[in-house]
Amino acid sequence: MQTKPNDKGKKTTMMNNDNVPFYKSPQFWKSTGIFWALVALVIVMAFSQPAFLTRPNLINILKQASITGVLAVGMTMVLLTGGIDLGVGSVLGVACMAAAYATTEEQGWPILIAFLIGIGVGAVFGFINGVGIAYVGFAPFIMTMATLSAARGIALVSTNNRPIFNLSEQFIDVSNSIYFGLPSLIYYFMGVTILAYILTKKTVFGKWIYAVGGNENAARYSGINVKRVKVIIYTIMGSLSGLTGVLMASRITSGNPVVGDGYELDAIAACVIGGVSLSGGSGSVIGTVIGVLILGVISNGFDILGISSNYQRIMKGLVILFAVFIDIRSRMRKND
Amino acid sequence: MKQILSMRNIVKSFSGVEVLHSVDLQLFEGEVLALVGENGAGKSTLMKILMGIEQPNSGEIQINGDIIKIDNPARALDLGIAMIHQELSPIPEMTVEENMFIGREINRFGFVNTRKQIQKTREWLAKLNIDISPMLKMEELSISKMQMIEITKAISYDSRILIMDEPTSAITEKEVMQLFELINLLKKNGVSMIYISHKLHELPYIADRVQVMRDGHIISVSNMADMNEKKIMRDMVGREISTIYPKCKNKIGEPILEVTQLSKEGEFEDVSFTLHAGEKLGIAGLMGAGRTELMSAIFGANKADSGRVMVKGRKLPLRRTSDAIKHNIALVPEDRKLMGLNLVMNVAENTTMCIDQTIAKSGFLNTRRGENLSRMMVDKLSIRIHSLKQAVENLSGGNQQKVVLAKWLLTEPEILLFDEPTRGIDVGAKAEIFELINQQVLQGKAALIVSSEMQELVGVADRVLVMCEGKITGELKGKDITQENIMTLASPQKETAGQAV
Numbered sequence: 001m002q003t004k005p006n007d008k009g010k011k012t013t014m015m016n017n018d019n020v021p022f023y024k025s026p027q028f029w030k031s032t033g034i035f036w037a038l039v040a041l042v043i044v045m046a047f048s049q050p051a052f053l054t055r056p057n058l059i060n061i062l063k064q065a066s067i068t069g070v071l072a073v074g075m076t077m078v079l080l081t082g083g084i085d086l087g088v089g090s091v092l093g094v095a096c097m098a099a100a101y102a103t104t105e106e107q108g109w110p111i112l113i114a115f116l117i118g119i120g121v122g123a124v125f126g127f128i129n130g131v132g133i134a135y136v137g138f139a140p141f142i143m144t145m146a147t148l149s150a151a152r153g154i155a156l157v158s159t160n161n162r163p164i165f166n167l168s169e170q171f172i173d174v175s176n177s178i179y180f181g182l183p184s185l186i187y188y189f190m191g192v193t194i195l196a197y198i199l200t201k202k203t204v205f206g207k208w209i210y211a212v213g214g215n216e217n218a219a220r221y222s223g224i225n226v227k228r229v230k231v232i233i234y235t236i237m238g239s240l241s242g243l244t245g246v247l248m249a250s251r252i253t254s255g256n257p258v259v260g261d262g263y264e265l266d267a268i269a270a271c272v273i274g275g276v277s278l279s280g281g282s283g284s285v286i287g288t289v290i291g292v293l294i295l296g297v298i299s300n301g302f303d304i305l306g307i308s309s310n311y312q313r314i315m316k317g318l319v320i321l322f323a324v325f326i327d328i329r330s331r332m333r334k335n336d
Numbered sequence: 337m338k339q340i341l342s343m344r345n346i347v348k349s350f351s352g353v354e355v356l357h358s359v360d361l362q363l364f365e366g367e368v369l370a371l372v373g374e375n376g377a378g379k380s381t382l383m384k385i386l387m388g389i390e391q392p393n394s395g396e397i398q399i400n401g402d403i404i405k406i407d408n409p410a411r412a413l414d415l416g417i418a419m420i421h422q423e424l425s426p427i428p429e430m431t432v433e434e435n436m437f438i439g440r441e442i443n444r445f446g447f448v449n450t451r452k453q454i455q456k457t458r459e460w461l462a463k464l465n466i467d468i469s470p471m472l473k474m475e476e477l478s479i480s481k482m483q484m485i486e487i488t489k490a491i492s493y494d495s496r497i498l499i500m501d502e503p504t505s506a507i508t509e510k511e512v513m514q515l516f517e518l519i520n521l522l523k524k525n526g527v528s529m530i531y532i533s534h535k536l537h538e539l540p541y542i543a544d545r546v547q548v549m550r551d552g553h554i555i556s557v558s559n560m561a562d563m564n565e566k567k568i569m570r571d572m573v574g575r576e577i578s579t580i581y582p583k584c585k586n587k588i589g590e591p592i593l594e595v596t597q598l599s600k601e602g603e604f605e606d607v608s609f610t611l612h613a614g615e616k617l618g619i620a621g622l623m624g625a626g627r628t629e630l631m632s633a634i635f636g637a638n639k640a641d642s643g644r645v646m647v648k649g650r651k652l653p654l655r656r657t658s659d660a661i662k663h664n665i666a667l668v669p670e671d672r673k674l675m676g677l678n679l680v681m682n683v684a685e686n687t688t689m690c691i692d693q694t695i696a697k698s699g700f701l702n703t704r705r706g707e708n709l710s711r712m713m714v715d716k717l718s719i720r721i722h723s724l725k726q727a728v729e730n731l732s733g734g735n736q737q738k739v740v741l742a743k744w745l746l747t748e749p750e751i752l753l754f755d756e757p758t759r760g761i762d763v764g765a766k767a768e769i770f771e772l773i774n775q776q777v778l779q780g781k782a783a784l785i786v787s788s789e790m791q792e793l794v795g796v797a798d799r800v801l802v803m804c805e806g807k808i809t810g811e812l813k814g815k816d817i818t819q820e821n822i823m824t825l826a827s828p829q830k831e832t833a834g835q836a837v
Contacts, residue, residue: 203699204692211689214678221637221675222689222743223661281680 034275034290041297049304057300059183063175065296066185067244067251069289071267072274073189073196074240076288077233079271080200082213082280083133083140085234087148088241088267089260091125093155095245100164100255103171111171118246119239125151126238130231148264155257164255175250188247192240196285209233214281262313269316270295272323295319337364339401340528341386341497346395348381355381356552358395361530363497368519368529370539370560373549374572374732374762379532382549383499386530387419388412399497418490419499424482428475433457435474436489460492464518480511487518491527498522498529504538505760508622509823516541534762536565537791548572573764580767581795584774588798589613592782593665593751595634598643603629604806607643611751611782616773618797619786620822626806627786628670631753635667636660647751661690663751666744668737670755670786676740679729683721684710686728686739690747713742717772734765741772752776754785758792770796790819802826 045052071088078085095118101107102114125147132143177184200206211219212229220226244263249255274291276283295316302312341363348356356378363369373379384390386397388406397404399415406412426435433454442449442456457470466484474482483503490498504512519529519542531543539546539560546563548555548571555571569580593611598604604626611617619627632638634645636657645652647663654660660667669675677686688695688706695702695709710724719738721731728739737757744752754773758766773783773796787793793800800812802825810825812818 202701204696204701205699207685207689207692207701210681211678214680215674217675218678219689221635221657221667221669223656223658224689225656225658281678 034273034287034294038290038294038297041294045297045301049301051304052300057304059178061296061300063183063185063251064299065292066183066189067247068263068266068270068295069189069292070192070240070244070247071263072270072288072292073192073285074237075264075267076271076274076276076283076285077196077200077209078140078237079268079276079278080209080213080280080283081230081233082216083230083234084268084278085129085144085237085241086141086264087125087129087144087146087151088237088244089263090148090151090155091122091238091241092245092248092260092263093257094125094151094158095119095121095242096249096259097155097158097164097245097255097257099171099246100167100249101158103168103249104164105166105168108168111168111174114171114249115243115246118249119242122238122240122242122245123235124238126235126241127231129238130234133234134227134230152257152261159255159257161257163257165253167249167253167255171250172253173250175247176253185247185251188243192243193285193289200285205229205232210281212280265313265316266295269320269323272320272327275323275327277327278324337367339363340365340399342396342398343382343386344396344398346382346385346397347393348385348390349393354552356385356392359549359552359554361547361554362557363528363530364544365496365528366523366526367544368523368531368542370531370533370543370546371549372533372536372539372546372568372572374734374764377549377572377762378552379549380501383419383501383530383532386412386417386497386499388417413493413495416494416496417499418493418495418497419501420483420486420490420503422502422505424479424486426474426482426485429473431471431473432468432477432485433470435485436460436470436492456492457488460488464488464491464521466518478507478511480507480514483507483515484518487522491522496527498527499532500529501532502534502760503531504533504535506623512538534760536568536763539568550574569763572762580763580770581792582767582771582774584778586614586616586774586777586798588615589780592648593634593784594646596644596646598630598633598640598645600629600633600638600640603638604633604803607803607808609801609808609811611784613750613780613782614777616777616783616785616796616798618793618800618817619784619803620790620793620800621788621803621826623788624805625803625826627803628755630803631667631755631784631786634660635665635753637667661747661749664747664749665751665753666747666749667753668740668744668755668757670759672733672736672740676743677728677736680727682725682727683714683719683731683739684724687713687742687746690743709746710742713746717742717745718768732762732765734761734768737761737765737769738772741769745776750781752781752783754783754787756787757785758787758789790822793817793822794819804828 051057075085075088098121099114099118102109102117103111129144129147132138133140175185179187200209208219208224208229211224212226216226248259252259270291271283271288272278273294274283274287274289276288298315299312302315339362343359343361346356346359347354359378359382361382371379381390385392386406388409388411397406404415406415427438436457437453442452454470461468466488468481468484503515507515522529533539543560545558546560546568547557548568550572590613591610592613596608598607607630621627629638633640633654636654636659640654645654647665652659652663673679684707687710692701692706695705707724714721717738719735719742721735728736731739757769761769777783785793785797794817797817800817800822801808802810802812802822804826805828812821
């Protein structure tokens with residue numbers, strides 16, 4: 001491709017001089033920027049904190065990242081449609097209780113049933129969100145805040161605020177084992193990521209997700225059933241929240257009704273760091289994964305330094321602001 | 337006449353690509369200079385430089401003989417240069433007087449002196465013979481009135497150079513005349529204007545001179561008296577355009593779309609008509625007549641209250657756009673950026689948007705087939721692009737419209753609904769779009785064309801239905817399709833007396 005003006009003299013932004021190989025061009029650095037940020041972050045941590053590169057610490061990071069990651073992958077798809085789900089933490093709480101109830105030593109149902117129950121509970125909440133947003137017309141912010149309240153209430157009421165203990169050994173193994181040197185949780189994260197990647201990038205439905213988020217009106221005028229897309233997306237998000245609830249029940253070896261509080265913040269922060277636009281239509285699952293890892297490393301850093309989790313919340317808020325700022329800036333520059 | 341502005345040897349490049357090649361522009365006091373050119377010719381870039389939004393790579397700008405640098409829009413305003421944009425953006429909930437004084441409120445210790453602001457606003461409006469109350473909220477005004485306020489605001493900043501960008505694209509014929517009266521008044525007061533417009537037939541009313549640009553060059557600068565539409569078009573496009581409205585020997589066949597008593601409260605009422613295969617049926621009317629709403633209702637995007645639509649004898653469910661698409665109906669919408677394209681996606685992705693599901697392999701995107709089909713359409717419609725992976729937001733208006741058309745042609749429709757198909761498109765691309773419509777009807781397809789430009793319908797349509805305030809007021813065939821007849825039927829009854837055309 002030569003750098004000559006086209007017939008209409010219109011300025012074009014894709015001026016890639018063919019003499020420079022892709023990996024040296026500015027576009028490469030821009031689109032893989034966050035990956036290098038992660039690499040730089042890891043290097044800095046490794047050198048400044050000897051405790052960082054130890055096996056137990058890295059396993060810890062990966063475990064927490066997997067939990068946030070499953071939620072963040074779902075949140076990515078919701079954000080891509082231009083929506084948001086603020087209730088994921090509470091939904092996972094209900095699912096946690098449901099799964100724990102199913103796998104106590106007394107109840108003794110098979111683990112698969114626990115998974116199905118947890119995911120199912122999440123799916124129901126997700127479906128309700130989707131119908132409220134797509135068919136009734138509630139703003140996603142409002143609708144999912146409502147489910148946040150309702151779900152947390154249900155979780156607390158279910159056992160009168162008391163946790164459920166005595167879960168079966170088998171179930172506890174789900175989140176607390178090591179396979180091939182990696183914590184079991186990471187495999188759930190990877191599996192969900194691969195499926196989400198294929199869905200969003202390789203299927204027609206995935207293209208519709210981007211179309212709805214990018215320009216909902218144009219999508220509708222092109223024959224895409226926008227309402228159906230939204231209901232499906234929120235149901236998927238709910239299911240993934242449910243899955244996370246099951247995994248948490250196993251991880252903390254109990255069904256705790258207050259678990260998950262604030263997890264939506266982590267999920268959204270990870271997405272935003274990973275380059276998902278809050279206005280919809282752009283971003284990717286891969287970026288979110290890197291965002292999850294960056295968030296995980298930063299949180300871990302705070303922990304190693306002994307900084308309390310309250311400061312971590314402030315930090316996450318600032319990180320979100322910063323990442324959105326970068327997104328808006330690059331958007332404005334593109335419009336020039 | 338005094339030369340008030342001189343731009344000389346202006347060169348501008350973006351990312352190493354030169355888009356303005358040593359361009360000159362002179363403006364004299366009290367004149368209207370029409371600046372015309374196709375999209376991408378460089379007009380907007382030149383004006384952005386004048387407004388301080390862009391900086392030239394080289395060249396000189398003089399105002400009243402002094403060499404100046406326009407670093408930013410605030411500086412431009414200080415120098416007396418103001419622009420009336422194509423898309424107005426006042427603050428809708430605030431009043432006329434508040435908008436006039438935004439950012440420079442008359443106040444004492446922070447308390448706004450509203451009475452004084454209203455008084456000053458009245459003075460300015462009176463000077464320009466504009467009859468609008470300063471107390472009205474901006475959102476209550478029509479686009480034409482908003483535009484007048486915008487102009488008044490610019491004058492209140494003592495602007496001596498006004499740039500007007502497509503000022504008549506969204507206002508009615510009567511309002512256009514009012515605007516021209518205002519422009520002539522401004523001229524008498526020594527204000528100079530650069531008037532950018534695609535509507536060449538309007539220029540003789542107000543322009544003193546006309547400057548044509550093409551591909552970043554100035555092709556000609558002439559007195560308006562020495563130019564005519566044909567010459568201007570030839571300079572804009574670089575070749576003779578025998579006609580924008582190509583003739584075609586289409587054969588009108590069987591009824592293919594029957595609309596019966598379609599109504600929607602507040603939008604259109606009791607609309608009935610028949611569209612035939614091979615026919616080009618025009619729908620004329622003023623803005624607000626309900627044509628777009630009617631098209632959307634037929635297409636299933638806007639739910640009608642009552643009435644019926646039949647396609648080839650079968651009832652068409654009007655609930656979803658996918659129903660219409662299944663019945664081989666396509667809609668090329670009025671606003672391609674809002675309703676026709678996903679600007680972030682590339683050419684191929686937009687082109688296959690309607691058929692992705694059809695060519696999919698078990699739900700997976702069939703990228704290869706999609707790209708082949710896109711490439712075929714790009715060739716067929718002569719869409720000028722670098723590559724299929726180019727983002728559509730970088731294409732010119734005409735090429736964007738062709739992508740929308742390509743998207744719909746891939747669904748192999750039998751009925752094509754066009755809503756303002758040539759809005760915001762330059763002359764060369766307009767001719768191509770009409771040629772494409774002709775090709776479709778010659779193959780037996782049916783075309784419904786909504787257009788606010790009466791000469792388009794006169795030149796293109798076999799039959800014209802005219803709508804006014806939601807109802808069909810008449811049908812014109814053959815020789816009866818004239819601008820006067822359309823105008824008469826399109827105007828609300830109380831205003832037809834003494835109407836200037």
